[in-house]
Amino acid sequence: MVDNEPAAWRTAVPGRVDVDPLELSADVLVVGGGPAGAWAAVAxxxxxxxxxxxxxxxxxxxGATAPSNTGTWFVPPGEGRRAAIEQRGRRTGGLTDPRWIDRMLDTAWDTLHRLAAWGYPFPIDAEGKPxxxxxxxxxxxxxxxxxxxxAGVTVLDHHPALELLGDGDAVAGAVGLDRQRNRPWRVRAGAVVLATGGCAFGERILGAATSTGDGYLMAAEAGAxxxxxxxxxxYAFTPKPSALNKGLPFRWATFTRHDGAPISTAGRDRHTxxxxxxxxxxxxxxxxxxxxExxxxxxxxxxNCFLPHERNGVDPFAERWPLTLRCEGTVRGVGGIRLVDDECATGVPGLYxxxxxxxxxxxxxAISGGGGPNSSWAIASGSWAGRAAAAFAARLGGRSADRAVKPLGEAGLRPSGAARADVDARAIAGVVREEMLPLDRNFFRREATLRRSLDRLDACWTELRRHLTAAGVTAVKAREAAALTATSRWAYRSALARTESRGMHRRRDRPELDPALTCSLHASGLDDVRVVRADGRSPAVAP
Structure with missing residues (x-):
């Protein structure tokens, strides 16, 4: 059943509707237009x-790929691939799954050849081959x-999703805003693929303006x-004050202090x-x-790596220039929505x-995939999720269009208390930046600083959950503030629970690796965040 009454629209997208809302139906709705979303839609x-x-x-x-020149992890089947998987596994903190990596490389191998057959203009190597x-x-x-x-996909640009729809048993579509017409949209679908990107916590890096953790929030509201x-x-090396987080040229870089004294990186992590x-x-x-040469x-x-230097009249090969580290969060980090099977299902029926x-x-x-592995992951996971979502929708048959649905969004849309005009989404996003970007809070972590940050983030969540509401375009910013805050709380609660240092998780008060924590940690909940080990046991220290 579809409820087309205006009141229902005001529930789905708070605020006044000045134009007729857009209603569509589909077998599969893909949320997000980066490479993973594109491959999901095609599949x-x-x-x-x-x-x-x-x-x-x-x-x-x-998104982060469009302004970039990225490699792929492109390894042919055989002994060489097995060796590459083993070599990488030795650097990843014991948390990888060789079977998953092999599956990903298989899919990327086949799909990149398919891309070439379609006519994509790959560069030509010294032997004249793509x-x-x-x-x-x-x-x-x-x-x-x-x-x-x-492929016949209906593409809606500048149509941010605000929340998912559910029928009580499964995800059944999404609701959002057409920014250019300031009208709500609703797509009822048999299945949904979230390809919304990661979360950069409001940092200024290439392509990260849309990377605010929206998909994490929507998934969690559905039960993921x-x-x-x-x-x-x-974190990424970045010429100051630019947003250019491109790492390749730094393979040939030396680093010095203000007085010219060299910074030794021999035998240790350069970023540290x-x-x-x-x-x-x-x-x-x-x-x-x-x-x-x-x-x-x-x-x-x-x-594009040299544009900041050209603007400043600097020869980056012959002159020194100021450098900073910018947070890439989960865009180049690791964390995200838990996958429960080989098809990129989230554990919530109809959601991938x-x-x-x-x-x-x-x-x-526990380490960044960098450009190549992450690029191949987008290709493979998008393809898997798209096919699985199509199969799920096909199993529903004609029932998909008849389901009674309701919106699942809460924070920033439907406050649990009285709405207050003084609860400002921009101010909340500013608190997230203050707690998640500094090196001495996120790059280097300690229990005391994590708890102080969580005190502020928890307070922000309470305020926005109880009192923040918005309409029209401002609803997008309200939901971004909610997603940024929720993502930050999951990150720091998980950081408290992992009482060791492993990969990019650097606990100055727990500098050693703990073999007993060679497992994944799962974070769930919105108002009350809970962290458990993948085996279901409570973590070593309850956050």
Whole structure:
């Protein structure tokens, strides 16, 4: 049953409706227009599903991949692949699953060859063959937009999703806002794929304007669980004051203090060495280890990496320039929505997750996947989730359109108490930045600082849950504030529970690795956050 009464729309999207709302139905709704969302849409359409894709921005230009030049983890089957999996596994903190990695590499291998057969312009290697291990972000996402449209997918750009719909047993679609017309939309669907990206906690990095953890919040409201959220402390070298978090050129960098004294990175993690130095004073970098032929290669292959230097009139190979570390959160981190099977199901019937929205622990463990593995993960997980969502919708048959549905969103939309005008979404997002971006709170962690941060974040959550409401375009910012706060609380509660240091989770008060914690931690709940081990036992220290 579909309730089309205006009052129902006011419940689904709070506020006055000035134009006729948009109502659509589909077999599969994909939320998010990055590579994972694009591949999910193509896979679902290939399986015969009617697909709608909604994007917070514009499919083809929004998200972290579009402005990037990224590699892929592209390894042929055989002994070489097994060796690559074993080699990477030794660096991931014991949390990876070789079977999952092999599946991902299989899917990426086949799909990248398919991409080449479609005519994607891969670069040509020295032997005159397409080099399938490189994807130039703008070209790649422009190409994928055309493939999605060619597959018959209905694409709604600038249509951020605000909340999911449920029928009491399963997820049944989503509700959101058409920003350009200031009208609500509702898509009723047999299944939903969340490909909403990760969460950068409000940091200024390339493509992260839409990476506010929206999918995590919507999934949790439907009953899903997060996994690996403590592994959300990935930071990137960035020329100051730019937002350019591109790591490749730093392979040829040296780092120095303000007085020119070198920062030693021999035998240790470079990011940790630079972070320690930044807490003491300014840090500078220079690509002085790059030979002339490497310099030319970098300028050809990574031209946007040099724009900040060109604007400042600096030769980055011959001169020092100021450097900072910017938080990439779960965009390049690990944590996300827990996956419960090989098809990227979330444990909530009808709801699937892919790309940065899903936890990557089985792939990358406690360390960042970087560009290549994460890119291949987006391809594989998007394809798996799209096919699985199409199959779920097909099993529903004609029942999908007849289900009575209700909106599942709460924080920022439907306060539990009286609405108050003084509860400001922008101020709440500012608190998240203050607690999640500083090196001495998130990069380096201690129980005392984690608890102090959680005191503020919990207070923000209580305020917004009880009193924050918004209408129209402001509802998008209200939901972003709620998602940022919820994601931060899951991250720091999980960080408290992991009483050790492992990978990017660096506890200064617990510097050693604890073999007993070689397991995933799952975080659930919104008002009351609970963290348990993957085996269901309580963590070593209850947060």
């Amino acid at each position: 679902a359409a290939d399986a015969g599903a009617r697909v709608v894709l909604v994007d917070k921005g514009y499919l083809g230009t929004s 080099y399938l291990a490189n994807l130039r972000g703008p070209d790649y996402m422009h190409f994928m937009r055309r493939r999605v449209l060619a 669980v997060m996994s690996g959220m403590e592994f959300s402390a990935q 060495a630079v972070a320690e130095a930044l807490l003491e004073g300014p840090v500078f970098a220079q690509y002085d280890r790059a030979a002339p 490497v310099q030319a290669w970098l300028r050809r292959g990574q031209p 997750a892919a790309g940065d929205a899903a936890s990557r622990e089985r792939l990358t463990g």
